[in-house]
Amino acid sequence: MVADRAQVRAGIGTAAGARAAFAAVPVLFLVIFLIYPLVRILALGFGPIAQTGLGAIRQAAVDTDLGRLLLSSAGQALLSTILTLAAGLPVAWIFATYRFPGKELLRALLMIPFVLPTVVVGSGFASLLGSGGLLEKLAGLLTGSAGIHLSIMRTLPAVLLAHVFYNVSIVVRIVGGAWSAIDPRLGEAARVLGAGRRASFFRVTLRLLLPSLAASAMLVFAFCFSSFGVILILGGPRISTLETEIYRQAVYMFNLPAAALLSVVQLLVTAAVMFGYSRFQARSSTIQNLKPQRVTTHAPRKAAEWLLVALCGLIPTIGLLVPMGSLILGSFGYWKNLFATTGHSLFWISPGLAAINSLAFATEAALLSLALGVPAAYLLAHRPSRHGGAAGAALSTLDVLFLLPLGTSAVSLGFGFIVGFNSPPLNFRGAWFLIPVAHALVALPLVIRSLLPSLRALNPRLRDAASVLGASPGRVRREIDFPILRRAFVSAAAFAFTVSLGEFGATAILTRPELVTLPVLIYTALGRPGASNQGQALALSTMLTLACAAGLLAIERFRAPGPEAF
Amino acid sequence: MALLSLQDVHRSFGVAHALDGLSLDVDEGQILAILGPSGSGKSTLLRLIAGLENADSGRILFDGRDMAGVPPHTRGFGLMFQDYCLFPHLGVQQNVEFGLRMQHMGADKRRQRAAEVLRLVRMADFAGRDVHTLSGGEQQRVALARSLAPAPRLLMLDEPLGALDASLRVSLLAELGDILREVGVTVIYVTHDHAEAMTIATRIALVDAGKVLQAGSPDNLIRTPASARVASFLRLGALVPGHLRFTDGAPRIATPIGVIAVPRRLRPDAKVEESGVLLVRAAACSLEPTRDKVETRARLISRLVHPQGSTLRIGIIGNAGNEYAMDVNVATAGGAESAWDPGKVRPVWIDPNLCEVLPAEN
Numbered sequence: 001m002v003a004d005r006a007q008v009r010a011g012i013g014t015a016a017g018a019r020a021a022f023a024a025v026p027v028l029f030l031v032i033f034l035i036y037p038l039v040r041i042l043a044l045g046f047g048p049i050a051q052t053g054l055g056a057i058r059q060a061a062v063d064t065d066l067g068r069l070l071l072s073s074a075g076q077a078l079l080s081t082i083l084t085l086a087a088g089l090p091v092a093w094i095f096a097t098y099r100f101p102g103k104e105l106l107r108a109l110l111m112i113p114f115v116l117p118t119v120v121v122g123s124g125f126a127s128l129l130g131s132g133g134l135l136e137k138l139a140g141l142l143t144g145s146a147g148i149h150l151s152i153m154r155t156l157p158a159v160l161l162a163h164v165f166y167n168v169s170i171v172v173r174i175v176g177g178a179w180s181a182i183d184p185r186l187g188e189a190a191r192v193l194g195a196g197r198r199a200s201f202f203r204v205t206l207r208l209l210l211p212s213l214a215a216s217a218m219l220v221f222a223f224c225f226s227s228f229g230v231i232l233i234l235g236g237p238r239i240s241t242l243e244t245e246i247y248r249q250a251v252y253m254f255n256l257p258a259a260a261l262l263s264v265v266q267l268l269v270t271a272a273v274m275f276g277y278s279r280f281q282a283r284s285s286t287i288q289n290l291k292p293q294r295v296t297t298h299a300p301r302k303a304a305e306w307l308l309v310a311l312c313g314l315i316p317t318i319g320l321l322v323p324m325g326s327l328i329l330g331s332f333g334y335w336k337n338l339f340a341t342t343g344h345s346l347f348w349i350s351p352g353l354a355a356i357n358s359l360a361f362a363t364e365a366a367l368l369s370l371a372l373g374v375p376a377a378y379l380l381a382h383r384p385s386r387h388g389g390a391a392g393a394a395l396s397t398l399d400v401l402f403l404l405p406l407g408t409s410a411v412s413l414g415f416g417f418i419v420g421f422n423s424p425p426l427n428f429r430g431a432w433f434l435i436p437v438a439h440a441l442v443a444l445p446l447v448i449r450s451l452l453p454s455l456r457a458l459n460p461r462l463r464d465a466a467s468v469l470g471a472s473p474g475r476v477r478r479e480i481d482f483p484i485l486r487r488a489f490v491s492a493a494a495f496a497f498t499v500s501l502g503e504f505g506a507t508a509i510l511t512r513p514e515l516v517t518l519p520v521l522i523y524t525a526l527g528r529p530g531a532s533n534q535g536q537a538l539a540l541s542t543m544l545t546l547a548c549a550a551g552l553l554a555i556e557r558f559r560a561p562g563p564e565a566f
Numbered sequence: 567m568a569l570l571s572l573q574d575v576h577r578s579f580g581v582a583h584a585l586d587g588l589s590l591d592v593d594e595g596q597i598l599a600i601l602g603p604s605g606s607g608k609s610t611l612l613r614l615i616a617g618l619e620n621a622d623s624g625r626i627l628f629d630g631r632d633m634a635g636v637p638p639h640t641r642g643f644g645l646m647f648q649d650y651c652l653f654p655h656l657g658v659q660q661n662v663e664f665g666l667r668m669q670h671m672g673a674d675k676r677r678q679r680a681a682e683v684l685r686l687v688r689m690a691d692f693a694g695r696d697v698h699t700l701s702g703g704e705q706q707r708v709a710l711a712r713s714l715a716p717a718p719r720l721l722m723l724d725e726p727l728g729a730l731d732a733s734l735r736v737s738l739l740a741e742l743g744d745i746l747r748e749v750g751v752t753v754i755y756v757t758h759d760h761a762e763a764m765t766i767a768t769r770i771a772l773v774d775a776g777k778v779l780q781a782g783s784p785d786n787l788i789r790t791p792a793s794a795r796v797a798s799f800l801r802l803g804a805l806v807p808g809h810l811r812f813t814d815g816a817p818r819i820a821t822p823i824g825v826i827a828v829p830r831r832l833r834p835d836a837k838v839e840e841s842g843v844l845l846v847r848a849a850a851c852s853l854e855p856t857r858d859k860v861e862t863r864a865r866l867i868s869r870l871v872h873p874q875g876s877t878l879r880i881g882i883i884g885n886a887g888n889e890y891a892m893d894v895n896v897a898t899a900g901g902a903e904s905a906w907d908p909g910k911v912r913p914v915w916i917d918p919n920l921c922e923v924l925p926a927e928n
Contacts, residue, residue, distance in 0.1 A: 459649075459651060461647050461649070461651045462651050462653060462654075464613075464616075464618050464638070464645075464647070464651070465645070465647060465651040465653070466653070466664065467618065467637075467638040467639050468616050468618070468638050468639070468641075468643060468644070468645040468713075469639075469644075469664050469665035469668055469712070469713075469716065470639045470640075470642070470665050470668030470669060470716065471639050471664075471668050472637075472639050473637075473639075475639075475668065479664075480653065483655045484653075484654065484655050
């Protein structure tokens with residue numbers, strides 16, 4: 001009997017060991033490809049302290065104009081966040097309050113910018129706002145005078161506009177989701193208790209919304225703070241942020257210690273903001289009295305309500321369609337020559353090669369991030385209540401670890417790969433796989449977050465039921481988990497694929513002529529003079545948009561129903 | 567020998583003891599109801615028997631074989647979950663066939679067996695349906711068919727009617743009993759509803775705080791409750807705490823509702839001043855004056871009207887103002903029903919010869 005017991009214990013131990021091994025793969029991957037490069041950046045940035053003391057750092061900070069960079073990065077991010085909230089909250093409100101025809105379409109439409117590559121958004125706005133762009137042509141038509149020059153391009157407003165365009169869907173999804181889950185009867189209860197309409201909004205609804213408001217604001221701030229492609233394309237040389245300066249110092253100045261110092265600052269700021277985000281995100285998902293949407297929404301009743309809904313629906317739609325329409329319009333006439341090698345320069349890269357590279361990297365990144373994300377999501381999906389003490393603490397540490405790439409600036413990640421893998425012990429200098437690995441890292445938090453709701457929604461007793469009916473653990477995974485979660489897997493893989501297609505920050509640093517991707521090529525073409533180059537950039541952007549739209553369709557098609565999260 | 571035997575089983579989650587030294591035997595062919603309040607460890611007990619969880623200590627023997635280390639999928643037991651747990655990606659037919667497929671039964675035989683059990687639960691017409699389209703009662707039948715299909719030697723039902731509304735429960739309970747008796751399978755039926763347990767079970771184990779308080783036939787439990795806790799859970803009558811006395815050699819119990827002579831069922835070793843609990847059943851209580859009975863006062867708490875007359879829930883009032891609640895039937899207890907109004911205090915008479923003293927709880 002004692003032997004039996006020991007066997008059981010050993011059996012349980014083996015199962016736990018297998019689970020740990022299963023989870024160890026993604027953890028190990030993150031340690032090698034995320035933590036290690038970041039540590040190398042840290043060593044490079046703070047290395048001089050060991051030799052010359054703090055003075056060296058102070059000098060480097062002065063040399064790189066760190067204070068001004070920090071101010072301009074935070075300033076534009078703050079402005080972008082405020083504007084994004086202002087634009088997103090009315091839309092979130094109509095989503096939370098009303099049922100109206102075309103709601104699902106609008107929801108999907110608003111999701112598009114989130115998966116659009118930064119270079120596409122950049123070139124869309126450039127085609128709209130740039131010299132010879134749609135806006136100038138329209139202004140010319142209206143005033144009847146040719147040659148009007150609007151100096152919006154390469155200014156802060158252009159950047160802010162693009163950031164709002166980009167991030168409005170985050171506010172709508174996070175705040176709108178939380179808002180629609182608040183039982184309207186709570187407000188009614190407050191009103192019966194004597195609170196006026198306004199008091200009931202401020203004291204009940206707003207209080208309940210606060211965590212999700214804070215969470216969405218912090219996420220938007222973090223994304224804008226580490227925004228790269230948009231600022232590079234629309235801000236021009238006059239607007240530099242930490243992120244663009246890391247790139248400039250690393251790629252053009254070869255001043256790696258300076259880039260490392262900036263990276264460290266950048267990472268600290270985004271890590272702090274992302275920490276705040278995850279705290280608020282956790283709190284916003286524990287709101288009491290969550291209700292299904294059919295209870296909380298109703299059709300508009302009065303004409304004024306219909307008008308409000310129409311406005312809140314139409315304005316973002318127009319805001320979305322105009323830059324994209326301008327992009328497509330601008331690309332007309334440049335498709336024919338796209339794949340003909342007209343560039344005679346040695347450095348001209350065929351769009352065909354870039355497209356093939358992009359598709360190959362996206363496929364590899366999708367498979368890799370799925371292979372890493374599934375075990376990670378399984379690990380995190382275990383109910384925290386079941387894990388007290390040390391196990392619980394370990395799990396929440398892992399949660400932060402897996403969220404980390406979301407807050408890591410893509411440029412710093414690419415830079416970390418240069419610093420970390422260009423010399424022994426891990427010398428992968430110029431290896432092609434660094435690009436899909438970087439893409440998989442960027443996609444991993446999104447993959448995990450899109451898998452988690454489905455995994456958590458999977459009733460664990462279904463596995464028990466199958467097990468009691470005679471299914472072995474492997475059989476349970478094949479017969480229960482996989483068929484039920486298959487759609488979620490496809491959706492997550494499509495998400496990673498789309499993210500990889502558009503990834504620009506890390507690729508811009510890691511790229512080599514034969515490894516060039518579509519976003520990198522678009523950026524290069526945009527930077528070249530001449531209508532032909534501009535037009536080809538727009539044509540390539542249109543192509544990339546279509547690919548991303550297909551990806552988005554796949555994401556939405558296979559997405560598990562339920563609350564949305566990032 | 568018992569088919570299933572649990573011996574001193576312990577299981578705790580952190581500091582909470584779900585099972586605290588539980589022992590129980592189940593004989594072949596028996597329908598055993600595990601009856602207990604929620605949180606008493608009933609569901610944990612089923613999960614341990616099914617092998618979905620492991621006991622901290624103690625033994626679980628099936629057919630004399632220690633089940634420790636035997637994984638759930640090789641035990642061959644049936645378990646029907648409270649929320650049914652039908653597989654959402656499979657249809658009714660495939661759900662029922664699942665266990666058969668795990669036994670590598672051929673497709674033809676599977677279809678035949680599934681049709682057989684679906685007919686048994688009167689769901690033959692639903693074989694092609696999607697489980698999402700089923701009502702609660704229909705899901706319950708499919709879940710039952712699914713657990714019966716592999717012909718388990720032991721079938722466990724976890725609150726099988728718990729998720730259904732009251733009117734459906736009554737009709738399904740009788741039908742479920744018929745089906746289980748027809749199949750002849752050994753059943754462990756977990757419920758918190760004593761009426762359900764009394765109706766369906768051949769034997770009842772009353773469980774509380776992870777222990778078996780008393781096990782026996784329904785009749786046995788009603789006639790001879792082992793403790794005040796058992797009597798309270800089965801709602802056998804008013805329970806009034808008191809102290810034993812022997813005056814003139816006759817045993818009496820001093821309670822807040824009076825000193826009552828109790829000839830019946832006093833343990834031979836009962837001592838003076840030992841505390842005990844007086845059980846006053848409905849049969850011992852009358853609402854009109856009767857000779858040789860003890861007069862006390864009571865207050866109407868609630869009234870349940872049914873075709874056979876009404877049942878009054880009254881509180882017998884003790885001298886310190888405490889109330890001891892019990893149900894009396896007006897038809898058998900006599901007196902005029904119109905005399906009872908909510909809140910009004912009326913005299914009631916208790917027959918000491920029909921009362922009994924139960925051991926007090928520690």
